[in-house]
Amino acid sequence: MKKRLAALTMALVMAGTLTACGGGSESASGGKGETSAADAASSEAAGTDAAGTDAAENDLGYEYGEDVTFHSDEPVQYTMMFSDHENYPMKDDWRIWSAIEEKANVTFKLTSVARTDYNAKVTAAVNSGSAPYIVPKIYDSKPYEDSGQIIAVSDWVQYMPNYQKQVKEWGMEEDLKQMLASDGKYYRLPGMWESVAGGYSLIIRKDVFEAAGVDMSKEAEWTWEDFYDALKKVQEHTGKDNIWSDQFQLGCAMNLAANVYGVKAGNSADGGDWGLQDGMKFDFEKNEFYFADTTEDYKEFLKYFNKLYKEGILDPETFTQDSQQAQAKFFRGDSYVLSSNYQILSDIQSQNKMQVEDADLYFMTTPSGPKGNLKVSSAAGRLENGIVITKNALDDLGEEGFIKMLRFIDWLWYSDEGHELTQWGVEGETYTKDDKGNITLNSDIYFNGFNPGASKQLNVDYGFGGGVFAYGGNVDIQLSKFTDAEKEWNERINANKVNQQLTPPVLADEMQKEDLNLIKVSLMDYVNTAALEFITGKRDIDKDWDSYVSDCESKGSTKYTDQVNEIFNDTKDILGM
Amino acid sequence: MKIKPSKGYRTFQVVNTILMILVIIITLYPFVYLVAQSFSSDVAVSSGRVTVFPIDFSLETYKYILRDNSFFKFYGNTIFYSVVGTAISVFGTAILAYPLSKSKLRLNKFFTPFVVFTMYFTGGMIPNYILVTQWLGLADSIWAVVLPGAISTFNLLLMKSFFTGLPEELEEAAAMDGMGVYGVFVKIILPLSKPILATMTLFYLVGMWNEWFGPFLYLESRDKWPIALWVRQLVEGANQVDIGSTAEASSVQATLKSATMVLTSLPIICVYPFVQKYFVQGMTMGAVKG
Numbered sequence: 001m002k003k004r005l006a007a008l009t010m011a012l013v014m015a016g017t018l019t020a021c022g023g024g025s026e027s028a029s030g031g032k033g034e035t036s037a038a039d040a041a042s043s044e045a046a047g048t049d050a051a052g053t054d055a056a057e058n059d060l061g062y063e064y065g066e067d068v069t070f071h072s073d074e075p076v077q078y079t080m081m082f083s084d085h086e087n088y089p090m091k092d093d094w095r096i097w098s099a100i101e102e103k104a105n106v107t108f109k110l111t112s113v114a115r116t117d118y119n120a121k122v123t124a125a126v127n128s129g130s131a132p133y134i135v136p137k138i139y140d141s142k143p144y145e146d147s148g149q150i151i152a153v154s155d156w157v158q159y160m161p162n163y164q165k166q167v168k169e170w171g172m173e174e175d176l177k178q179m180l181a182s183d184g185k186y187y188r189l190p191g192m193w194e195s196v197a198g199g200y201s202l203i204i205r206k207d208v209f210e211a212a213g214v215d216m217s218k219e220a221e222w223t224w225e226d227f228y229d230a231l232k233k234v235q236e237h238t239g240k241d242n243i244w245s246d247q248f249q250l251g252c253a254m255n256l257a258a259n260v261y262g263v264k265a266g267n268s269a270d271g272g273d274w275g276l277q278d279g280m281k282f283d284f285e286k287n288e289f290y291f292a293d294t295t296e297d298y299k300e301f302l303k304y305f306n307k308l309y310k311e312g313i314l315d316p317e318t319f320t321q322d323s324q325q326a327q328a329k330f331f332r333g334d335s336y337v338l339s340s341n342y343q344i345l346s347d348i349q350s351q352n353k354m355q356v357e358d359a360d361l362y363f364m365t366t367p368s369g370p371k372g373n374l375k376v377s378s379a380a381g382r383l384e385n386g387i388v389i390t391k392n393a394l395d396d397l398g399e400e401g402f403i404k405m406l407r408f409i410d411w412l413w414y415s416d417e418g419h420e421l422t423q424w425g426v427e428g429e430t431y432t433k434d435d436k437g438n439i440t441l442n443s444d445i446y447f448n449g450f451n452p453g454a455s456k457q458l459n460v461d462y463g464f465g466g467g468v469f470a471y472g473g474n475v476d477i478q479l480s481k482f483t484d485a486e487k488e489w490n491e492r493i494n495a496n497k498v499n500q501q502l503t504p505p506v507l508a509d510e511m512q513k514e515d516l517n518l519i520k521v522s523l524m525d526y527v528n529t530a531a532l533e534f535i536t537g538k539r540d541i542d543k544d545w546d547s548y549v550s551d552c553e554s555k556g557s558t559k560y561t562d563q564v565n566e567i568f569n570d571t572k573d574i575l576g577m
Numbered sequence: 578m579k580i581k582p583s584k585g586y587r588t589f590q591v592v593n594t595i596l597m598i599l600v601i602i603i604t605l606y607p608f609v610y611l612v613a614q615s616f617s618s619d620v621a622v623s624s625g626r627v628t629v630f631p632i633d634f635s636l637e638t639y640k641y642i643l644r645d646n647s648f649f650k651f652y653g654n655t656i657f658y659s660v661v662g663t664a665i666s667v668f669g670t671a672i673l674a675y676p677l678s679k680s681k682l683r684l685n686k687f688f689t690p691f692v693v694f695t696m697y698f699t700g701g702m703i704p705n706y707i708l709v710t711q712w713l714g715l716a717d718s719i720w721a722v723v724l725p726g727a728i729s730t731f732n733l734l735l736m737k738s739f740f741t742g743l744p745e746e747l748e749e750a751a752a753m754d755g756m757g758v759y760g761v762f763v764k765i766i767l768p769l770s771k772p773i774l775a776t777m778t779l780f781y782l783v784g785m786w787n788e789w790f791g792p793f794l795y796l797e798s799r800d801k802w803p804i805a806l807w808v809r810q811l812v813e814g815a816n817q818v819d820i821g822s823t824a825e826a827s828s829v830q831a832t833l834k835s836a837t838m839v840l841t842s843l844p845i846i847c848v849y850p851f852v853q854k855y856f857v858q859g860m861t862m863g864a865v866k867g
Contacts, residue, residue, distance in 0.1 A: 086814040086829050090799055111797040114806065116813035124706040124794060328625030347828045355624045467825050
């Protein structure tokens with residue numbers, strides 16, 4: 001009896017599941033139909049001039065265009081996801097909302113999600129087909145591409161004059177290829193920087209380094225070996241061990257070094273994948289991918305960190321402690337090196353976190369290595385996180401309304417006016433501008449190192465300068481965000497370091513992605529664990545190297561590389577390589 | 578005559594006491610640490626100097642939190658969800674557990690496995706999301722927080738076995754005197770079930786108080802957030818690093834995090850001592866008669 005009941009229950013559940021599946025595939029195929037309609041529409045429109053306000057287009061009910069303020073005659077509201085940052089929790093009465101409404105006559109209906117769980121919510125909302133029209137703050141649209149629920153924006157960008165202007169003037173074509181999916185389209189409107197800046201590097205205690213007799217004037221040309229020599233001097237001078245106790249379980253620093261050693265490394269529990277990824281590097285001479293983490297370069301790379309560890313420079317606790325513990329050591333003056341980005345440094349300085357009298361913090365540029373003195377910033381080059389637009393927008397608004405929304409997005413996220421508004425606020429109210437276009441934040445407002453001690457904060461109290469809107473832009477807007485010290489740091493980088501070549505993307509389709517992933521997960525997990533064992537001396541780099549290489553082999557490193565190269569060869573024409 | 582405890586027993590008592598004190602210290606320390614942090618200056622906390630007692634005693638953090646309206650809003654939401662949710666859950670569990678405890682009811686054999694099934698298998702996040710937001714139309718509503726998962730299968734089974742343990746004769750006698758099924762349930766069964774009801778209330782209350790995932794998934798406006806969601810954002814934010822050129826690390830001060838946690842866990846800790854009497858009784862009764 002019991003068995004029969006159980007069988008009945010199972011049958012019911014299965015039937016339920018099947019019906020659910022049926023519903024899903026139906027809507028998915030509906031999605032495909034929409035996309036092809038959009039294709040037709042866009043190819044039709046491609047012949048006409050998309051940019052600029054033609055006289056014929058004046059009856060659209062809104063103004064738009066290159067360097068024209070978007071303004072809708074009728075008030076409109078768009079639904080949008082909002083990634084809420086705990087540093088500046090979202091408020092409904094932020095000035096940014098009313099400022100956007102005043103200029104564009106557009107308001108948002110927001111779904112506000114804590115940024116810590118933002119991706120989970122986006123996944124649920126997008127895959128269930130109930131996501132808001134605009135989903136910003138997306139770093140990777142790949143997980144949503146196969147759902148049929150998001151729009152291939154590359155079919156629609158011709159309607160976005162400011163976006164087009166950025167692509168053309170800054171030569172972004174090659175960068176945009178990074179985002180292509182296997183169908184040769186892209187699904188995310190990325191933030192774009194005119195030039196690369198920022199990123200992670202190392203903070204050091206200049207006072208200690210100089211007291212140890214290190215010449216800091218040549219710092220921007222240092223190799224990692226020079227940095228080792230400097231650390232050695234500091235170690236001898238202070239007579240202390242473990243002078244480098246890093247945060248992010250060394251993942252960040254490993255990635256910084258990996259870039260200039262020509263390898264891939266850095267994946268930590270505290271911060272995620274810094275640069276290890278799938279271990280693939282691209283050989284631009286042979287025009288093919290290779291597995292970088294079994295090469296001689298990689299051996300050199302491991303030897304370097306192993307040396308630091310063996311000689312007591314690198315704190316063994318680095319690999320287990322969390323960021324707070326690492327920072328505490330640095331603040332107390334027990335360690336002298338900390339990997340960080342400029343924001344963390346600004347916070348340390350503006351909140352007076354250093355416990356040591358006269359501590360002089362210096363933000364190094366990332367050292368160079370065997371592969372040259374390269375700029376090591378985010379792996380995506382000049383592209384930033386971006387906006388994904390859901391099919392709901394096209395369905396609900398119709399094609400005309402959809403294009404109108406795109407043009408609004410184009411103005412807010414891609415025009416110079418939009419960048420200035422979302423970053424600095426309203427001229428005369430939160431900032432002033434001189435004849436040369438230099439922006440000065442009002443002295444009673446604090447932002448990221450500007451006006452320390454001011455009573456109000458640009459992001460907390462006004463909503464400007466937040467991560468959802470204020471990113472990307474031309475060099476002027478980029479530099480306007482930097483304090484003099486940060487500007488100096490960027491100039492030091494630009495004067496000494498060269499850009500890295502962009503690795504071509506691997507346009508794997510859904511099945512291929514799955515195949516690759518099956519190999520990647522266990523392979524890279526092994527590589528990362530082995531890296532830490534080699535660095536900490538649990539395994540001997542010379543003696544155990546061959547067994548490490550053959551282990552990688554048996555976990556599929558060659559098979560993976562072959563598959564990647566095969567996909568690359570098949571899609572060369574899409575990439576134009 | 579007084580029996581002298583044997584030597585072995587006395588040694589056991591000593592060792593046991595020492596062990597228990599150690600356990601108390603281990604479980605208590607995180608709270609002490611949190612409280613100490615919340616009353617210290619941020620500089621002292623971030624340099625790792627605070628251990629047991631506050632250093633540079635300051636009330637600034639609490640003043641800062643209590644000045645912020647959204648804290649009270651979140652707190653109010655949590656109280657509301659907890660009270661409403663617990664009431665619904667306890668009521669729902671009781672009226673489902675009662676019939677299931679009557680093995681002679683005809684469809685019992687069908688429904689019990691049906692209910693138990695949900696303990697081992699779930700639909701998964703996205704089907705649940707579709708069910709709640711689209712089919713039931715509960716997106717951004719308080720019902721999305723309190724209804725899904727209102728009845729926990731584990732609690733249901735606990736309650737069911739408690740009901741099974743009540744003497745059948747009582748019900749029969751009441752029925753003889755002309756009382757209907759609902760009368761028996763309300764006037765006889767429920768008054769006898771105070772221990773298990775108290776236990777259930779505590780379970781559901783704590784669960785609801787700490788619940789963040791449901792609200793996170795189904796709520797859209799920030800105004801409706803419970804405090805647990807905010808605490809999670811504060812705490813998780815510090816562990817999460819965005820890798821990118823516009824990465825914005827969390828700069829929320831450690832003191833703010835601990836003070837928020839102290840304020841949020843305080844009320845629920847206060848409830849415990851009052852319910853404990855019933856709690857032990859309810860748990861063991863359910864367990865023995867299972």
